[in-house]
Amino acid sequence: MSMKLPDLPYELNALEPHVSARTLEYHHGKHHRAYVEKLNKAIENTAYEGLPLESIITRAHSTTHTNVFNNAAQAWNHAFLWNSMSPDGGGEPEGALKEALEANFGSVDNFRTVFKQAATGQFGSGWAWLIQDKGELKVISTDNADTPVAHNQKPLLTLDVWEHAYYLDYQNDRGGYVDTFLENLVNWEFAASNLTSLKAAA
Ligand code: MN3
Numbered sequence: 001m002s003m004k005l006p007d008l009p010y011e012l013n014a015l016e017p018h019v020s021a022r023t024l025e026y027h028h029g030k031h032h033r034a035y036v037e038k039l040n041k042a043i044e045n046t047a048y049e050g051l052p053l054e055s056i057i058t059r060a061h062s063t064t065h066t067n068v069f070n071n072a073a074q075a076w077n078h079a080f081l082w083n084s085m086s087p088d089g090g091g092e093p094e095g096a097l098k099e100a101l102e103a104n105f106g107s108v109d110n111f112r113t114v115f116k117q118a119a120t121g122q123f124g125s126g127w128a129w130l131i132q133d134k135g136e137l138k139v140i141s142t143d144n145a146d147t148p149v150a151h152n153q154k155p156l157l158t159l160d161v162w163e164h165a166y167y168l169d170y171q172n173d174r175g176g177y178v179d180t181f182l183e184n185l186v187n188w189e190f191a192a193s194n195l196t197s198l199k200a201a202a
Pocket residue numbers: 027031078160162164165
């Protein structure tokens with residue numbers, strides 16, 4: 001039993017003009033696919049074969065199986081990324097998510113400022129995240145393939161800041177890409193569905 005590349009939750013051109021069909025064609029069809037294929041190759045006939053992806057990530061993280069970890073984490077992160085964006089995204093969060101962002105960051109605008117700082121401040125390749133950690137919402141960035149899943153943190157949203165995510169559309173303007181994500185693409189409903197009650201977690 002091997003891992004499968006998940007379909008995009010929308011058409012290749014659904015995020016235009018913010019993310020081009022060409023970017024998604026390469027990002028999903030080449031990059032994400034390659035992580036899944038390399039993972040399948042790396043776990044074939046090993047104790048990892050047949051495990052859920054999250055289990056592969058946490059087990060590989062606690063060992064020195066760097067190749068398994070990197071490809072498993074990238075496979076997971078990209079599947080999470082596609083859902084963190086939506087053709088109907090952007091605008092303002094509502095309800096419990098809005099309240100939680102205001103409680104943890106002062107305001108939704110300040111959350112956007114902090115998220116942009118994390119995304120643009122990540123040196124080299126990596127990811128920016130909104131996570132839930134011990135009952136609090138936090139913004140973090142991770143290097144390369146690293147993922148909150150490996151650190152017992154619960155991701156609510158992510159943005160890929162590897163150059164392959166934005167270079168065709170934004171060249172070196174990572175800040176412009178992050179602004180577009182926050183203004184036009186961010187899938188608040190997905191984040192809200194990932195938010196577990198802060199009261200229950202406290
Ligand atoms: Mn990527």
